[in-house]
Structure formats: C-alpha cells, structure tokens
Amino acid sequence: MSNRPRSQPRPYRRPRRDPARILAFEALRAVDERGAYANLVLPPLLARAKEAGGFDSRDAALATELVYGTLRRQGTYDAVIAACVDRPLRDVDPPVLDVLALGAHQLLGTRIPGHAAVSATVELARCVLGDGRAKFVNAVLRRLSAHDLDGWLERVAPPYDEDPEDHLALTHAHPRWIVSALWDAVGGGRDEIEALLAADNERPHVTLAARPGRSTADELLKEPSAEPGRWSPYAVRLADGGEPGAVDAVRDGRAGVQDEGSQLVALALANAPVTGRDDRWLDGCAGPGGKAALLAALAAERGATLLAAERQPHRARLVARALSGNPGPYQVVTADSTRPAWRPGAFDRVLVDVPCTGLGALRRRPESRWRRRPEDIDGLTAVQRRLLRGALEAVRPGGVVGYATCSPHLAETRVVVSDVLRHLSGISAERLDARPLLPGVPDLGDGPDIQLWPHRHGTDAMYLTLLRRTA
Numbered sequence: 026m027s028n029r030p031r032s033q034p035r036p037y038r039r040p041r042r043d044p045a046r047i048l049a050f051e052a053l054r055a056v057d058e059r060g061a062y063a064n065l066v067l068p069p070l071l072a073r074a075k076e077a078g079g080f081d082s083r084d085a086a087l088a089t090e091l092v093y094g095t096l097r098r099q100g101t102y103d104a105v106i107a108a109c110v111d112r113p114l115r116d117v118d119p120p121v122l123d124v125l126a127l128g129a130h131q132l133l134g135t136r137i138p139g140h141a142a143v144s145a146t147v148e149l150a151r152c153v154l155g156d157g158r159a160k161f162v163n164a165v166l167r168r169l170s171a172h173d174l175d176g177w178l179e180r181v182a183p184p185y186d187e188d189p190e191d192h193l194a195l196t197h198a199h200p201r202w203i204v205s206a207l208w209d210a211v212g213g214g215r216d217e218i219e220a221l222l223a224a225d226n227e228r229p230h231v232t233l234a235a236r237p238g239r240s241t242a243d244e245l246l247k248e249p250s251a252e253p254g255r256w257s258p259y260a261v262r263l264a265d266g267g268e269p270g271a272v273d274a275v276r277d278g279r280a281g282v283q284d285e286g287s288q289l290v291a292l293a294l295a296n297a298p299v300t301g302r303d304d305r306w307l308d309g310c311a312g313p314g315g316k317a318a319l320l321a322a323l324a325a326e327r328g329a330t331l332l333a334a335e336r337q338p339h340r341a342r343l344v345a346r347a348l349s350g351n352p353g354p355y356q357v358v359t360a361d362s363t364r365p366a367w368r369p370g371a372f373d374r375v376l377v378d379v380p381c382t383g384l385g386a387l388r389r390r391p392e393s394r395w396r397r398r399p400e401d402i403d404g405l406t407a408v409q410r411r412l413l414r415g416a417l418e419a420v421r422p423g424g425v426v427g428y429a430t431c432s433p434h435l436a437e438t439r440v441v442v443s444d445v446l447r448h449l450s451g452i453s454a455e456r457l458d459a460r461p462l463l464p465g466v467p468d469l470g471d472g473p474d475i476q477l478w479p480h481r482h483g484t485d486a487m488y489l490t491l492l493r494r495t496a
Contacts, residue, residue: 040151040159045084046127048074049091050153053123056096056392063092063392095123095130097226097391098198101174102129104181109168121158124150128166133174143170189215197222202399203384210433211478224480225387225394231263233272233280234288234315237322238352240279248272255483256466257288259319278350283315284386286477286484287378290429291319293462293475294376297491300423304329307372309362309416310379312340314347317357320376325353332367334360362419363411370421377416379409381432385486388479402436409437413445417452417494425457426492431485433476438488442474446492457491 048070055061067089074080074088095102106125107114114122128146131137137145143166150159172180182195190208194201199222208218232254235242245251245261254260260283263269274280306324311317311333321331333348333355335341341359348355360366362377382401383393409430416426430437446454458473468481474490 041148042152043145043149044074044080045087046091046145046149047152048080048084048088049095049127050120050123050149052088052092053095053127054120057119057123060396062390063096064389067092090135091127091130093228093391094134095126096395098130098134099126099392099395100200101178101181101195101198102126102133104195105129105133105169105177106165108177108181109165118158120154121150121162124154124162125165128162129169132166132170133177139170143167185215193218193222198226199387199394200397203387203394203397206384206434206436210435210438210476220480221478224478226391227388227479229284229388229479230483231267231269231282232285232288233261233263233269233275234283234319235259235261235274235280236278236318236351237326239322239350240274244274245272245280254285254288256463257285257292260285260288278347281315281318281347283319284389284485284487286385286482286487287315287431288319289463289466289475289477289484290378290427290487290489291316291323291376293459293489293491294374294425294427295320295323296462297374297425297427297457297459297493299373299425299493301373301421303327303373305372306331306374307367307376307416307419308333309365309375309377309412309419311335311344311357312337314344316376316378317344318347318351321348321351321353321355324355325351328353329373331355332372333357334362334365336361362415363408365415365419367419369418372419373421373424374427375416375420375424376427376429377412378429378431379412379437381405381409381430381437382434383431385431385433385477385479385488389485402434406436406441409441410445413441414449417445417449417454417492420494422494422496424494426454426494428490428492430488433478433486433488438476438490439474442490442492452494453496454492454494457493459489459491462491 052066055066071085131142147159147163150162178196182192185192190201190204193204211221233245235245242261250263250265250267251261252264269275269282306329308317312335317333324331333344335344338359345357382397387394413428420426456473459475460469460472469475477484477487
C-alpha cells in the first residue's frame with residue numbers, strides 16, 4: 026500500500042461578480058422572457074446600479090455595448106454557437122444561450138482580449154448559472170475562440186455567389202426575409218444593400234428636438250458634446266451618446282428625444298400647402314408623442330390647434346406628458362382613428378404615423394428584427410389601410426394628409442397608399458410631391474413620396490406620402 030500523500034482538493038473559490046456583465050445578462054433575460062425592449066429595460070437597470078454604488082460610467086458603457094451588440098448580432102452568434110455545441114440550440118437552456126451570446130460578442134465583436142472574454146464570461150456563468158453549467162460555457166467558448174468573426178463567417182455563411190440573401194443575412198445579422206424586403210425597397214446592387222445593413226448595426230446618436238416657442242437648437246448646442254443635426258432646424262445630436270435626462274430642456278419638457286427622420290416627417294406635413302383655412306390639425310396615431318409635441322408647437326406658432334389621438338391609454342398618457350406645457354391650445358384623447366369620434370372633414374392637416382413592422386428603426390430596437398415574422402405584414406397592412414382611409418375622411422377638401430411609417434417595406438408604404446387611392450369611395454385625393462418640403466435633404470428618390478435611409482441620411486428609414494383631398 027502506497028504511503029504517498031493524497032493531493033489536497035483545491036479550496037472552493039467564490040466566483041467574481043462583474044456588475045456590468047451581470048446587468049447585461051439581466052437585461053437580455055428581460056428581453057427574452059418578457060418580450061421587453063432593451064431601450065426600455067436598460068435605463069432603469071443602469072439607474073438602479075448607479076444608485077447602489079460601485080457602478081461607474083465605464084461599467085455603464087460596457088453593459089450597454091454588451092446588450093445592444095449581442096442583440097444586434099444574435100442571428101450570427103447563434104449560427105456560430107450552433108457550430109460549437111453538440112446538440113440543437115433549442116435543447117440549450119435560454120439563460121445558458123444568453124451567457125454564450127454575451128461571450129460570443131466579447132470574442133467576436135469587441136476588442137476585449139480573448140482570454141479575458143472567456144474568463145469573464147465563465148465567471149458570469151458561475152454567478153448566474155452555477156458551476157456545473159459554467160463548465161459547459163467554458164468548453165463552448167474555448168471552441169468559439171479558435172477563429173475571429175471573419176473566420177467564422179467563412180464557415181457558417183454560404184458564399185455570396187451561391188446564395189446572396191443568405192450570405193448577407195448571416196454576415197450582417199438580419200433575418201433573410203428582412204434582407205429581401207430591404208433590398209426590394211432600397212434597390213441597387215450589393216454595395217447599396219450592404220451599406221444599409223451595416224448602418225442598421227451601428228449604434229445611433231441620441232437626437233434631440235427643440236420644441237418651437239419653448240426651446241431652440243442654439244440652447245441645446247450649449248450642452249457638452251452637442252452638435253447640430255444634419256437636416257432639421259430643431260435637431261441636435263449628442264455625439265458621445267450623452268444622457269438626454271441630464272439636459273435641462275429635456276427635463277423641463279421644452280425639448281425631447283426624437284430621431285431626425287421623425288422630425289422631418291412632422292415638418293413636411295406642417296409645411297405642405299393647403300387651400301383655405303389652416304387652424305385644426307390632427308395626429309391620428311400620436312403615441313408616444315414625439316411628432317405630436319413638434320406638431321403642437323408648430324401649430325401654436327400659427328394660431329392652430331392640435332388634436333392628438335392615441336388608441337392605447339398608456340401611450341395616450343405619454344402623449345399628454347410630451348405635450349404638457351405647449352404654449353398653444355391642444356387636446357389629447359384616447360381614441361381609435363379607424364373608428365373616429367370626430368366628424369368627417371373636420372381637419373385641415375392630418376398625420377397618421379401608422380403601426381408597422383419597425384424595420385426602419387432596427388438600429389434602435391435591434392431585438393425587433395428577430396421577433397418580427399413575414400406573416401405579420403398582412404395584419405399590419407390591413408390596419409394601415411383603415412387608418413389612411415380614416416385620415417382622408419377626417420380631412421376637409423383642400424386639406425392635406427400625411428401617411429408615415431417607420432418601415433421601408435414596400436407592402437407597408439407604396440402598396441398601402443396605392444391600394445387605398447384605388448378603392449376610395451366618395452372621396453378623391455391627389456399625391457403631392459413631398460421632396461421640395463425638405464430643402465437640402467439629398468437622395469429622396471423619384472418622388473412624389475419620401476423615403477429616408479440610415480445609410481444615406483443618418484436617420485431612421487421613415488417613409489412619407491402627402492395626399493391632398495380634392496373632393
């Protein structure tokens with residue numbers, strides 16, 4: 026019998042808690058489990074972490090990058106992870122997949138050194154999953170770290186010449202059907218669609234809108250890191266992703282967060298020529314209130330009144346908050362614009378920014394690209410047609426309707442407008458060329474409608490058609 030002393034087991038070491046990575050994991054779980062949106066979940070998580078102490082601006086920046094970066098490239102990371110595990114991804118617990126995706130983003134999408142990315146992710150797994158599943162995470166990430174992103178794309182994406190759409194879908198992390206829809210809408214060759222898909226994966230600037238009569242762009246430009254918007258006279262960008270809640274005018278309600286494309290839509294409608302009176306305006310789909318606030322301020326400058334209608338009560342409350350303090354008269358109502366309570370022909374200007382797939386705002390809500398399905402289109406376009414018909418009934422002859430949507434999908438834009446105009450009964454309307462209403466904005470297409478693009482204009486992909494009711 027050997028008298029050699031037995032090796033002593035290593036003492037148990039408690040996992041190191043990294044507050045930024047734990048917060049990022051919590052945000053991803055909320056997005057996955059509750060169907061939440063990161064731009065709504067993340068700010069309160071960051072605020073609570075800062076209040077608790079020990080969580081600085083670098084932690085906040087890391088957590089934000091991990092959440093948004095992981096969500097943007099989820100489809101690509103899933104394909105890479107699938108190549109590194111010995112079972113279908115559907116058999117891997119969702120919390121484990123979230124940890125693996127966070128690790129994949131650190132390895133393939135950031136400058137974090139590989140050994141540090143693996144070590145930190147394994148420590149996260151020990152904290153939130155337990156030591157047993159952390160071993161599985163470690164094994165998968167060791168395989169994943171064998172190649173960089175380009176190396177993995179060569180392995181999981183088909184060559185462009187064999188399947189262009191599938192190649193672009195995996196390379197740029199968009200579902201194939203969305204690649205196809207965006208390509209149909211933007212036109213052009215490979216360079217054009219790749220520029221658009223790449224822009225969807227860039228982190229957008231925070232853009233503010235000064236509300237006329239209450240604030241100015243010059244006031245907002247006094248903020249640190251602020252720079253003028255490119256197209257709207259009311260737009261100011263916070264170049265370093267600054268916190269809008271720290272801006273006095275935003276806290277006071279004299280300015281708000283609003284993408285520049287959204288501002289341009291409101292400005293185009295406000296500046297469209299009408300015949301006769303111009304004192305009653307309607308925003309028929311007003312939530313959450315950005316366009317309504319800008320329209321209400323512009324209407325007040327001209328002595329006009331805005332009625333802001335929103336079907337969802339909680340969104341109507343957001344609209345009321347956005348309009349609070351407007352210098353002129355306005356009204357916020359909870360109402361369904363497909364079954365309006367107002368009389369026909371009551372308004373001089375009507376905007377309907379209709380519910381849509383949101384394919385024009387994938388920069389801001391990256392998780393939505395993985396939630397939407399092609400079959401969503403039929404239900405949405407049915408509502409869009411009803412809203413546009415209702416808007417044309419609500420405007421008087423000589424007045425103008427703006428049909429807007431944050432989606433460039435042709436089925437939600439030109440097809441809806443053409444279908445409604447083709448089947449109007451008892452009403453006639455003509456298209457207006459909207460392009461002259463946005464002076465200085467290039468690449469607006471052949472008209473008469475407007476399509477903005479993130480890669481051309483630095484805005485969300487907003488669409489606008491202007492229609493004048495003629496009889």
